[in-house]
Amino acid sequence: MTVTTGMVGRGFYNLHSAPQWAAIDYVLPRLEDALASMTLPPTPNTITLADFGCSEGKNSIAAMQRLLPVLRRRTTRPLATVHSDLATNDFSELFVNLRPDGRSAFPIDNVYSGAVAGSMYDQLLPPASICVATTFNAIGYFSRRPLERLPGFILPNGPSPKRNTGTVSKEERAVFAQQAADDVSAFLRARAVELVPGGKLLLEVFGSSAS
Numbered sequence: 149m150t151v152t153t154g155m156v157g158r159g160f161y162n163l164h165s166a167p168q169w170a171a172i173d174y175v176l177p178r179l180e181d182a183l184a185s186m187t188l189p190p191t192p193n194t195i196t197l198a199d200f201g202c203s204e205g206k207n208s209i210a211a212m213q214r215l216l217p218v219l220r221r222r223t224t225r226p227l228a229t230v231h232s233d234l235a236t237n238d239f240s241e242l243f244v245n246l247r248p249d250g251r252s253a254f255p256i257d258n259v260y261s262g263a264v265a266g267s268m269y270d271q272l273l274p275p276a277s278i279c280v281a282t283t284f285n286a287i288g289y290f291s292r293r294p295l296e297r298l299p300g301f302i303l304p305n306g307p308s309p310k311r312n313t314g315t316v317s318k319e320e321r322a323v324f325a326q327q328a329a330d331d332v333s334a335f336l337r338a339r340a341v342e343l344v345p346g347g348k349l350l351l352e353v354f355g356s357s358a359s
Contacts, residue, residue, distance in 0.1 A: 165203070165206060165207055168207055168284065168285050169206075169207045169210065171284065171285060171352060171354065172207055172210075172211055172284045172285075172352065175284075175350065175352050176211060176214050176215070178350070179215065179280075179282070179348065179350045180214065180215065180218050182348050182350075183215060183218045183219055183222075183280065183348065184218055184221075184222070186279075186346065186347075186348055187346050188219075188222065188223055188225075188279070189279065189344045189345065189346060189347075191344075192276075192277060192344070193225060193226065194225065194226040194227070194228050194260075195219055195223060195225055195226070195227050195228070195279050195280075196227075196228040196229075196230060196277060196278040196279055196280075197212060197215060197216070197219075197227070197228070197229050197230070197278065197279065197280040197281075197282070198229075198230040198231075198232060198273060198278045198280070198281050198282070198342070199211065199212070199229070199230070199231055199232065199281075199282045199283065199284070200232045200233075200268035200272075200281065200282070200283040200286060200335075201232070201233055201268060201283050201284065201285065201286020201287070202231035202232060202233050202237075202242060202263075203233055203237065203238075203242075203286075204237075204238055204241035204242055204245065205231055205241065205242035205245040205246060206245060207284065208231050208242075208284075209229075209231075209245055209246065209253050209254075211282065211284070212229045212254065213253070213254060215280065216229070216254055216256050216259060217256065220256050220257075224258070225258075226258045226259075226260060227256070227258060227259045227260070228259070228260045228261065228262070229254070229259070229260075229261045229262075230261075230262055230263065230264055230273065230278065231246070231261070231262075231263045231264075232263065232264045232265070232266065232268060232272055233263075233265065233286075234265065234266070234267065235265040235266065237265065239263055239265070242263060243263070246261050267291060268283060268286065268287070268335055268338070269291040269331055269334040269335055269338065270334075270338060271338040271341050271342060272338070272342070273342045274342070275341050275342065276341075276342070276343070276344045276345070277342055277344070278342050278343055278344065278347060279343070279344055279347045279348070280347060280348050280349075280350075281339045281342065281343055281347065281348070281349045281350075282349075282350045282351075282352075283335070283350075283351055283352065284352045285352060285353060285354050287331065287332065287335060287351060287353050288353045288354050290324075290327055290328070290331060291327075291330075291331050291334070292327070294323045294324050294326070294327040295320060295323055295324070298316060298320055300314050300315030300316055300317070301314055301315075301316060302314055335351070336349075336351075
C-alpha cells in the first residue's frame with residue numbers, strides 16, 4: 149500500500165485503467181441487486197450516489213451508468229451523482245467526461261452531477277445526505293506515509309521471498325498494518341455520518357494471494 153497525491157492527469161488514468169474497471173465490473177452486480185431491493189428513504193428528496201476516489205471519471209461514470217437505471221426504475225425522484233477525489237486530482241478531465249458533447253453522460257431524466265475535493269478519510273458531505281457510497285481500489289492508498297523510509301524496500305515491486313531480495317521487518321509491517329486499519333476505520337466513520345439510515349456502501353480494494 150502506498151500514499152498518493154493524485155493520479156497522473158490529462159487523460160492518462162482514463163487510458164490506463166482497464167484492470168481497475170475489470171475489478172469494478174466484477175462486483176457491480178452485487179450492488180445492482182442491493183439497489184433493486186433497498187428501502188428508499190423518504191428524505192432527502194434527491195437520491196444521491198457518491199463515489200470516492202473517482203480520478204478522471206471514466207470508471208466512476210461507467211459504474212454510475214450501471215447503477216442509475218436500477219434506481220430510475222424504482223423512483224421518479226431526482227437522482228444525483230457525486231464524484232470525489234483529492235484536491236490535486238485532474239477535475240477538468242472529470243468534468244469533460246461528465247458532459248461529453250455538452251450533454252450529461254447519464255442519458256436518464258432528472259439526473260444531476262457534481263464533484264467534491266478532499267481526502268475520503270474525512271467527512272466530505274453533509275450528514276445523512278447520500279443513499280449509496282462506493283469506492284473502488286482507491287482505499288488501497290494510505291492517507292499518510294506511516295514511515296519515512298523502508299531501508300530494505302529497494303525494488304519497484306517490493307521485496308520478494310522467491311527472489312530472496314529486499315526485506316521488511318515485522319515491526320515495519322506492523323506500523324503499516326496499523327495505518328491501514330486506522331484509514332479503513334476513518335473511511336467507515338465518515339461514510340456512516342454521510343449515509344442516510346439504510347443506505348448502501350460498497351468498498352472494494354485490490355489484494356494479493358499468500359504466494
